[in-house]
Amino acid sequence: xxxxxxxxxVGAYVDRELDLVKSLELEHHLSQCGACSKRHASLLxxxxxxxxxxxxxxxSLERRVMSGIRKAGKRAEMARVxxxxxxxxxxxxASVAVVLVLSWSVFRLLARPSPDEVLAREVVSxxxxxxxxxxxxxxxxxxxxxxxxxxxxxxxxxPPVIDLDEQGFPLVGGRLDYVDxxxxxxxxxxxxxHVINLFIWPTEESDRLGQTVTHQGYxxxxxxxxxxxxxxxxxxxxxxxxxxxxxxxxxxxxTP
Amino acid sequence: MFKRSEDRKGEGELDQQQRExxxxxxxxxxxxxxxxxxxxxxxxxxxxDVVQESYLxxxxxxxxxxxxxxxxxxxxxxxxxxxxxxxxxxxxELTASLDEAANNxxxxxxSPEAELIKSADRKLITKALEELPLEFREVLVLREMExxxxxxxxxxxxxxxxxxxxxxxRARKRLQxxxxxxxxxxx
Numbered sequence: 001x002x003x004x005x006x007x008x009x010v011g012a013y014v015d016r017e018l019d020l021v022k023s024l025e026l027e028h029h030l031s032q033c034g035a036c037s038k039r040h041a042s043l044l045x046x047x048x049x050x051x052x053x054x055x056x057x058x059x060s061l062e063r064r065v066m067s068g069i070r071k072a073g074k075r076a077e078m079a080r081v082x083x084x085x086x087x088x089x090x091x092x093x094a095s096v097a098v099v100l101v102l103s104w105s106v107f108r109l110l111a112r113p114s115p116d117e118v119l120a121r122e123v124v125s126x127x128x129x130x131x132x133x134x135x136x137x138x139x140x141x142x143x144x145x146x147x148x149x150x151x152x153x154x155x156x157x158x159p160p161v162i163d164l165d166e167q168g169f170p171l172v173g174g175r176l177d178y179v180d181x182x183x184x185x186x187x188x189x190x191x192x193x194h195v196i197n198l199f200i201w202p203t204e205e206s207d208r209l210g211q212t213v214t215h216q217g218y219x220x221x222x223x224x225x226x227x228x229x230x231x232x233x234x235x236x237x238x239x240x241x242x243x244x245x246x247x248x249x250x251x252x253x254x255t256p
Numbered sequence: 257m258f259k260r261s262e263d264r265k266g267e268g269e270l271d272q273q274q275r276e277x278x279x280x281x282x283x284x285x286x287x288x289x290x291x292x293x294x295x296x297x298x299x300x301x302x303x304x305d306v307v308q309e310s311y312l313x314x315x316x317x318x319x320x321x322x323x324x325x326x327x328x329x330x331x332x333x334x335x336x337x338x339x340x341x342x343x344x345x346x347x348x349e350l351t352a353s354l355d356e357a358a359n360n361x362x363x364x365x366x367s368p369e370a371e372l373i374k375s376a377d378r379k380l381i382t383k384a385l386e387e388l389p390l391e392f393r394e395v396l397v398l399r400e401m402e403x404x405x406x407x408x409x410x411x412x413x414x415x416x417x418x419x420x421x422x423x424x425x426r427a428r429k430r431l432q433x434x435x436x437x438x439x440x441x442x443x
Contacts, residue, residue, distance in 0.1 A: 011425045015399060017406050041370035042436075046428050049373055049381050049435060050400040057290035061304050065286065065311045072312055073275070 001029040006036045014043045116210070116222065119180060119231065124215045126177050127197045127233040130186070136195065137173025137188050147174040151185055159185035159200040160228065162251045169196065169244055179231075189244070194236040196244060203229035209249055212238040221245045270318055278318045281326035282311075288327055288402055289334045295397045296338040298386050302345075310337040328404065332412045335394065349390060368436030376435045384434035392427035399424055 001009075001022075006029050012018050013026050030037045113121075130136050139150040148161040154176055163171060169189045177186040177199060184201040209223040219241045221232050230248070234241050270278060289310060294303035310333050321329055342349045376384075385393060394413055398404040410417045 011428065012406075012421060015406065015424075017421075035367075038370070039367040042367040042373055042432055043428060045370040045373035046431055046435070047400050049376055050385065050396065050431075052378055053381050053385065054401055055291045055294040055303075056287060057304070057307065058300075061290060061307060062286055064304070065283075065308055068308050068312055069315050072315060073270070 001025040003029075003033060003036055006030070006033070007039065010036065010040050010043060014040065014047070120213055120215055120220045120222070122179055123197070123199050123231040123233050124218050124220060126179060126186070126199065127195075127218060128216075130175070130177070130188075130197060131195060136175070138175035140173040142171045142173075144171060147171065147187070150174060151176075155183055155185060157185075157202045157228075159187070160226075161187060162248060164189065164244070164247055164251070167247050169247070191234075191236050191240060191244070194234050196232055196234040196236060196241070198248070199231040199233075201229055202227055205229065209245060212242050212245075214238070223249050225249045270315070274318060278315060281321075282314055282318070282330050285327040285330045286311075289330055291401060292331055292334050292394075292397055293338060295385065295393055295401075296335070296390065297341070302341070306334065306337050306341050309341070310334040313337060325408070327402070328408045328412060331398070331402065331404075335412055368432050372436035373432060380435065384431055387434065388427060388430055391423060392430060395420060395424050396427045396431065 006026055009018060009022065009026055010030075013023060018026065030040055139147055141147050141150075142165065144161040144163045148158070151159055151161075151174065159174075161171070161174065165171065169191055172188040172190050172195070174185060174187050177184050179199055179201065182201060184199050187198040187200065189196040189198060203224055204227065205224045207223075207225050210221060212219050212221045214220070218233055218235055219238045221241055221244075223230050223245055230245075232241060232245055232248070234244075236244070286307070289307050290303055293306040293310070294300065297303050297306060310330070314330055314333050317333070339350070385396065388396070391413075395409055398409045398412060399406075404412070406417055406420045409420045413420070415423070
């Protein structure tokens with residue numbers, strides 16, 4: 001380290017703000033350079049000079065501060081608890097209680113998970129279970145014309161099975177599953193290593209495409225098309241899952 | 257960190273546990289609070305007023321204290337309270353702001369002898385420190401008397417880290433020259 005660098009860094013050195021390597025380099029330079037070591041000494045002298053003029057508060061200040069805080073605390077308490085209890089206040093208290101009870105019930109009602117949220121949780125657990133027990137498909141086939149007929153006689157509806165292979169979502173197979181207290185069709189698609197479970201059952205809801213939501217780290221997207229309710233679940237990223245949903249919903253609506 | 261714009265945040269009454277916390281974490285730093293207030297206001301009586309007001313504010317906003325160093329938190333409030341106090345009582349102190357360029361001191365001028373600085377008595381040191389601009393005084397007090405890190409000083413004074421470093425260097429230089437005036441003419 002040279003003198004110029006030392007001049008720049010010696011302040012940070014006495015303030016213990018230099019890293020070890022720089023500190024050692026600087027110390028080495030100080031041991032060899034008279035001018036820089038003088039500079040270092042005068043910085044330390046300033047520090048010791050300033051330490052002699054540290055101002056200590058008079059003893060009365062602590063009492064003053066303490067009593068000021070206590071007064072502030074008391075004022076706050078007095079504002080909170082009215083002394084005595086005039087009848088007027090009973091009325092006020094009663095109406096406050098009524099409002100509280102009412103808002104609590106409304107809050108309970110609102111806090112209850114929406115039906116969609118309950119379903120989203122259910123399809124996520126089904127998705128996880130299908131991966132865990134290694135029972136992804138009852139009918140392992142990439143051919144929609146094998147998968148669709150397989151459902152016949154097993155369900156009281158015929159789920160649309162569509163080929164999205166060209167779009168990069170090959171069909172892996174299908175199986176029966178149980179969601180929302182009924183038997184449903186589960187179609188299994190794949191994107192790279194990611195498995196997508198698509199649950200399908202009849203609905204009376206009108207057509208819509210929902211937002212992607214996340215449950216337990218899985219992305220879930222829900223849509224309704226042509227009297228069918230669809231729930232797609234995957235660990236695939238939200239964008240690609242949405243792409244899947246858009247492709248599938250547009251294709252399904254084309255096939256009667 | 258405490259900022260004026262966040263004054264309202266965390267305001268409220270303290271419960272018993274918070275009051276005990278306040279007494280344990282903030283009250284012990286009364287000395288540091290007074291020392292800073294005393295050097296910023298340069299007056300014993302004003303410093304006491306500022307400290308009292310600072311403690312009331314600290315007590316009110318203790319709900320917003322996120323833990324960490326109670327002393328740094330308190331000193332931030334003391335400094336802000338000082339500046340508010342200046343606005344109300346000595347607005348001229350604040351308008352005499354630091355002209356960073358005008359105070360440029362030759363950095364390669366030789367340092368005064370350490371022995372000469374050491375021979376300065378308390379009266380001379382007090383005068384030298386009080387004559388420094390407010391911005392120099394606060395970084396010197398925080399660094400040399402309260403042993404605050406550059407990062408803490410940057411947070412308390414709301415200036416960038418690099419400015420803390422350069423301001424400290426210039427403040428020290430100015431102080432050295434006041435304490436050992438015979439050398440300042442050299443170079």
